[in-house]
Amino acid sequence: MSDASYTAPSKETEASLGDYFALLKPRVMSLVIFTAFVGMLAAPVSVHPVVGFASILFIAIGAGASGALNMWWDADIDMIMKRTVKRPIPAGKVQAGEALYLGAALSGMAVMMLALSANLLAAGLLAFTIFFYAVVYTMWLKRSTPQNIVIGGAAGAFPPLIGWVVATGSMSIEGWLMFALIFVWTPPHFWALALFMRSDYDDAGIPMLTVTHGRPSTRRHIFGYTVVLFALAVGTGFTSIGGPVYLVAALVLNTLFLKGAYDIWNRDEVASEVDDYAVERKFFKLSLLYLFLHFGAILAEALLRPWGLGGW
């Protein structure tokens, strides 16, 4: 190749460290870090700070690695959807193969290191989470069934359970309740997004509930799941991870969430288009706050416990 034919990569196409970091889905990672941290602190066993820090870091890296594998596999549809078109692969900054190697390497490293820092059960759960998100959800469910988000939501629900297992070395009802909280929360959260990101999923050919069963059915489903979530979230308040602080937070948040879901159920497309899906957008924002404050309340109960104030 002569010098004349050589064209140096432009500023726009040369990947920076930040582009590789973006492959790990930092926003999802922050939720994973927070929920795994709460799961670990809510457990009745104390963890050495170094072990706790390392374990949370490896859980986050494992979750990020599954995000990179997701971006490798979904590069074709990410190019179509407005929401994902700026991701590093569709933007042309990172090659799809690089995302695969990064995801695979970090997955292996995170699982092995979690086994060394915590225990084999936590590492096994992390490996299963990565497999579930990258293979079961991304490669199989996402493009084949409208239940994609329902079953796939399990992948995002494992971190607090893994945090609990890091501390205790075993699984218990409290760990599974935190899992269930995220698992049941996920469908209404994503269905609200699908309602106002109107054409994204249609264009990409993803069988979201809005596409396969219609938008009125999606609205009913959001309400139905929110009712189940109400019972689950408030019920958790009476277990050993709950307490007065959590119960008050759960009652307020679930009442607001249920009201939002009811409003969505009682709206039609004409009304939604008039205000550009204001109610759906508000519900989506509330859902983010909902999860953060629920786990914040569990954390508050755990932090108050040494002073004899947390729990029942």
Next chain:
Amino acid sequence: MALKVEHEIHQRRKGRNVGVGLMLGAFVVLVLALTFTKITSGDFELPKANEISQ
């Protein structure tokens, strides 16, 4: 004047390499801290000499 003018792309790559280097350094420190924590914890026991020879 420098004999070889550094292209902006090289600066970006240098930044990337420094970033990877720092992360690897942090990883080594973390493994060291983790090892120290594990071997100084109460439940850590070295295998007995007769167990090793068997």
